[in-house]
Amino acid sequence: MVIQRIQTLFLLLIIPLNAGFVFTPMFSHAMLDPQGWLSNGLIAALLFSILLSVYTVAQFRNRHNQIKWVKRAMLFQIIAIGMVVGVFFTVGRLGSHLLAEAYSIGLLLSGLLLQYLALHYINKDIEKVASMDRIR
DSSP: OOSSHHHHHHHHHHHHHHHHHHHHHHHHHTTTOOSSSSHHHHHHHHHHHHHHHHHHTTTOOOOHHHHHHHHHHHHHHHHHHHHEEEEEHSSSOOOOGHHHHHHHHHHHHHHHHHHHHHHHHHHHHHHHHHHHHHOO
C-alpha cells in the first residue's frame, strides 16, 4: 500500500497547508494586486505545487522519477514563497501587527519543509533498495 511510506504522508500534507493558505490574511493582501499578475501567479504556483505533489505520490513505483517531480513541486513552492514574501514587505512597516501575515508565510514554509523531507526519505528508500541489491 502507498500510505506505508512516510514520504507519501509528507506529500499529502502539502494539500491542506497550501489550501489553508488561501484563508489567511497574506493571501488577501496578495489578491489586492491591481495588475492581477501577482495574484494569478500565486494561485498558479500553489496549484502546481499541490498537483505535482499529488502526482508524485502516484509515481511511487519509480523512485528516481519521483525525485524529479518532488524537485519540480519544490520549485513552484519556492516561487509562491517568493511572491508572498514580496507582498509581506510591501504591506507596511514590520512589527507585531503583521504576526498573522508571518504565520501565513509559515504555512508555505512548512509545505516546503515537507517536500524536502519527502525528498530525503525517497533518497533513503533508494539507498535501502541499493543496499539490499548488494546483499543479494
